[in-house]
Amino acid sequence: MSNPVLNVSAVSKDFGGIRALDDVDLVVHDKEIVALIGPNGAGKTTFFNCITGIYTPTSGDVLIDPKGQGTTRRINGKKPNVVTELGMARTFQNIRLFPSMTALENVMIGTHCRTKSSIWGAISRNRATRREERDVVQRSYELLELVGLAEFVNELATNMPYGKQRRLEIARALATDPFLLLLDEPAAGMNPQETRELEDLIVGIRERFNISIMLIEHDMKMVMSMSDRIYVLDYGRMIADGTPAEIAANPEVIKAYLGEEHDD
Numbered sequence: 001m002s003n004p005v006l007n008v009s010a011v012s013k014d015f016g017g018i019r020a021l022d023d024v025d026l027v028v029h030d031k032e033i034v035a036l037i038g039p040n041g042a043g044k045t046t047f048f049n050c051i052t053g054i055y056t057p058t059s060g061d062v063l064i065d066p067k068g069q070g071t072t073r074r075i076n077g078k079k080p081n082v083v084t085e086l087g088m089a090r091t092f093q094n095i096r097l098f099p100s101m102t103a104l105e106n107v108m109i110g111t112h113c114r115t116k117s118s119i120w121g122a123i124s125r126n127r128a129t130r131r132e133e134r135d136v137v138q139r140s141y142e143l144l145e146l147v148g149l150a151e152f153v154n155e156l157a158t159n160m161p162y163g164k165q166r167r168l169e170i171a172r173a174l175a176t177d178p179f180l181l182l183l184d185e186p187a188a189g190m191n192p193q194e195t196r197e198l199e200d201l202i203v204g205i206r207e208r209f210n211i212s213i214m215l216i217e218h219d220m221k222m223v224m225s226m227s228d229r230i231y232v233l234d235y236g237r238m239i240a241d242g243t244p245a246e247i248a249a250n251p252e253v254i255k256a257y258l259g260e261e262h263d264d
């Protein structure tokens with residue numbers, strides 16, 4: 001198998017006296033769909049924050065190898081915009097769109113980290129800049145179509161239904177041209193029909209863009225049906241990883257979810 005595109009090794013994160021992540025290991029391979037699950041407060045969002053530059057891990061390594069060819073780079077402590085430029089894009093548990101911009105403008109902002117025009121190009125509006133602007137609009141529109149939002153192209157993000165805003169966040173993340181797409185509770189607030197459609201969309205994104213996808217999700221039906229592998233966090237510790245069938249049959253996972261007495 002090729003080198004993992006993401007290799008997280010022995011990562012811990014402390015908040016004062018609280019150890020939110022404790023010696024966590026996780027890998028994602030090329031084109032894998034990997035889920036991170038665990039009870040509330042287990043440390044899932046803290047994990048995403050540690051690997052996307054919002055937090056610096058207290059210890060451990062976050063390594064990426066976008067092409068999976070052994071060219072590994074350590075990204076601990078890099079700023080979120082740098083992590084995005086390096087090819088890791090994410091969505092948030094609490095949607096973070098630009099509410100008073102249109103759907104198209106929100107996606108166009110995502111393309112920004114891949115455009116080349118300088119400030120001088122923007123002022124002089126030379127031919128290369130105008131061509132690049134046209135390409136950005138075209139590509140952003142195509143991404144809106146792909147996530148099923150073509151009819152909302154000129155709608156302000158704030159006026160869009162909640163489930164559509166979640167899709168818009170995915171389109172904006174894709175606009176950064178990632179090798180790894182990180183989705184934090186993409187199905188939150190969606191009804192069963194919307195969740196099924198979202199699942200199709202996520203699997204379709206993997207096929208179309210040949211990228212890896214990692215998601216935090218509480219909807220077990222969705223997680224079990226679409227993931228290649230699943231990791232389980234409990235009280236900041238990784239208690240299991242495996243295929244959906246292995247995870248469903250793992251006694252420690254069942255215990256964590258049923259909230260039985262916790263062994264140390």
Ligand SMILES: Nc1ncnc2c1ncn2[C@@H]1O[C@H](COP(=O)(O)OP(=O)(O)OP(=O)(O)O)[C@@H](O)[C@H]1O
Pocket residue numbers: 015018020038039040041042043044045046047
């Ligand atoms: N900035 C912070 N300062 C202090 N404690 C924090 C901070 N962020 C998270 N924590 C704590 O770290 C632990 C893990 O929280 P986290 O939000 O990562 O869990 P989660 O698994 O994403 O939960 P949920 O499923 O409810 O979203 C919790 O005890 C939380 O209170």
